[in-house]
Amino acid sequence: MTGKRMERGLCELYDEDPERADALVFGRRSGTSRRGFLQGAGLASMGAVLGASIPFNENMPAGLIPSALADDLEDFEIEGKHPGLTVLNDRPVNAETPPHLLDDDVTPNDIHFIRNNGAMPQPMAKEEWSLTIDGEVEEELELSWDQLMNDFEHVTLKLQLECGGNGRAGFNPSPSGNQWTVGAIGNSEWTGVRLKDILERAGLRPSATYTGHYGYDPHLSGDADREAISRGGPIDKMMDPHTIVAFAMNGEDIPIANGYPVRLIAPGWAGSVSQKWLTRIWVRDREHDGPGMTGLSYRVPRYPVAPGTEVPHEDMMVMSSMIVKSIISHPEAGTEVEAGRPVEVRGQAWAGDDHVTAMEVSLDFGVTWQQAELSDPPNRYSWQRWRAEVTPPMQGYYEIWARATDGNGRQQPMVVPGWNPRGYLNNVCHRIDVMAV
Ligand SMILES: Nc1nc2c(c(=O)[nH]1)N[C@H]1C(S)=C(S)[C@@H](COP(=O)(O)O)O[C@H]1N2
Numbered sequence: 287m288t289g290k291r292m293e294r295g296l297c298e299l300y301d302e303d304p305e306r307a308d309a310l311v312f313g314r315r316s317g318t319s320r321r322g323f324l325q326g327a328g329l330a331s332m333g334a335v336l337g338a339s340i341p342f343n344e345n346m347p348a349g350l351i352p353s354a355l356a357d358d359l360e361d362f363e364i365e366g367k368h369p370g371l372t373v374l375n376d377r378p379v380n381a382e383t384p385p386h387l388l389d390d391d392v393t394p395n396d397i398h399f400i401r402n403n404g405a406m407p408q409p410m411a412k413e414e415w416s417l418t419i420d421g422e423v424e425e426e427l428e429l430s431w432d433q434l435m436n437d438f439e440h441v442t443l444k445l446q447l448e449c450g451g452n453g454r455a456g457f458n459p460s461p462s463g464n465q466w467t468v469g470a471i472g473n474s475e476w477t478g479v480r481l482k483d484i485l486e487r488a489g490l491r492p493s494a495t496y497t498g499h500y501g502y503d504p505h506l507s508g509d510a511d512r513e514a515i516s517r518g519g520p521i522d523k524m525m526d527p528h529t530i531v532a533f534a535m536n537g538e539d540i541p542i543a544n545g546y547p548v549r550l551i552a553p554g555w556a557g558s559v560s561q562k563w564l565t566r567i568w569v570r571d572r573e574h575d576g577p578g579m580t581g582l583s584y585r586v587p588r589y590p591v592a593p594g595t596e597v598p599h600e601d602m603m604v605m606s607s608m609i610v611k612s613i614i615s616h617p618e619a620g621t622e623v624e625a626g627r628p629v630e631v632r633g634q635a636w637a638g639d640d641h642v643t644a645m646e647v648s649l650d651f652g653v654t655w656q657q658a659e660l661s662d663p664p665n666r667y668s669w670q671r672w673r674a675e676v677t678p679p680m681q682g683y684y685e686i687w688a689r690a691t692d693g694n695g696r697q698q699p700m701v702v703p704g705w706n707p708r709g710y711l712n713n714v715c716h717r718i719d720v721m722a723v
């Protein structure tokens with residue numbers, strides 16, 4: 287069918303030359319900040335592409351591709367995972383969750399996204415597994431599965447885990463890496479032992495400042511001496527009682543793809559800190575320097591830079607907390623709704639180390655916003671559910687836009703925020719299209 291080719295062509299055109307794309311699609315005159323006068327040929331062509339009129343067309347910012355046309359992904363299947371996940375890469379395996387599958391308070395095991403840097407390991411038996419704690423500690427530990435089960439208090443928490451590169455696909459020029467859209471986020475219920483309790487058992491030396499994490503997943507090259515990834519975090523984050531060495535996900539063994547039998551969860555921070563298939567934590571007297579800690583990896587500029595800028599290394603800093611963000615998990619993009627009838631809109635919102643204090647939705651391309659109901663997190667570092675009702679006044683094409691505000695008053699931007707060389711921290715508002723009939 288030509289539909290797919292057409293979509294791809296439009297996406298490319300919007301990427302390369304948004305003004306021309308607008309002029310072609312909407313018949314918009316360049317130099318105006320709003321499309322303003324969607325009429326004549328522009329209106330007709332847009333209507334033909336979408337199969338409907340756009341009642342709020344005059345509000346739509348210039349250069350913004352209609353959300354209905356922005357999707358350009360293919361579906362594959364991964365064993366043990368929901369067939370609806372979108373596979374971005376099969377070597378290493380990387381798959382994100384379409385937002386309409388993230389409608390549960392707690393993300394089921396088969397729905398949680400997968401981000402691998404190396405090969406998927408063969409599962410290590412629990413009896414073979416151990417966790418070494420070494421480096422700047424009074425006493426080196428090697429904990430067996432039984433010790434992890436019996437010697438420490440267990441905690442169960444709902445925790446957000448988001449890839450630092452979630453949203454990368456929105457940046458232009460396009461940074462290298464997985465082109466995540468919005469679905470490299472999950473909020474499962476994790477059971478484990480506080481890393482704090484383990485570090486206190488080992489005894490931190492005054493020199494302890496940072497951790498370095500190791501897992502048993504092989505490097506893609508097959509070279510046994512190379513780590514697929516080895517990141518870490520400052521001791522303060524590791525001593526936070528919500529940072530856990532997890533051995534169960536939603537009350538079950540952790541799926542192999544998500545780190546069986548044991549992984550770290552350092553919630554609210556770039557997901558790469560949360561080592562899967564965890565076997566060792568090296569306590570360091572300086573910032574860790576394993577693969578994923580150096581160069582441009584998981585680093586962002588200290589100051590805003592123009593898109594495409596080459597930023598000197600000394601002006602880059604290691605990412606820490608993720609930032610305020612939300613998704614619309616219901617309805618699914620592309621849903622048909624009834625004109626004049628209220629539509630239930632639901633989603634999730636989170637803000638890294640912070641929490642979300644307000645949630646708003648818009649049906650008219652951001653000109654008016656209404657407050658959504660926002661629930662409190664069941665525990666710190668869980669995402670928060672929100673819901674609202676919107677009513678399309680007449681038949682046609684609409685977009686639902688959603689915007690979260692964090693405890694410091696910071697809001698999600700309407701347009702893609704600060705470009706950075708590796709494409710991290712894109713928290714632009716999520717938007718979906720609905721057709722009122
Ligand atoms: N051992 C190991 N741990 C890892 C990774 C990896 O490739 N290997 N990927 C990291 C990254 S970049 C992210 S975003 C999260 C993703 O966790 P998930 O696959 O369970 O969603 O795991 C992190 N932990």
Ligand SMILES: [Mo]
Nearest residue numbers: 449450557558
């Ligand atoms: Mo990640």
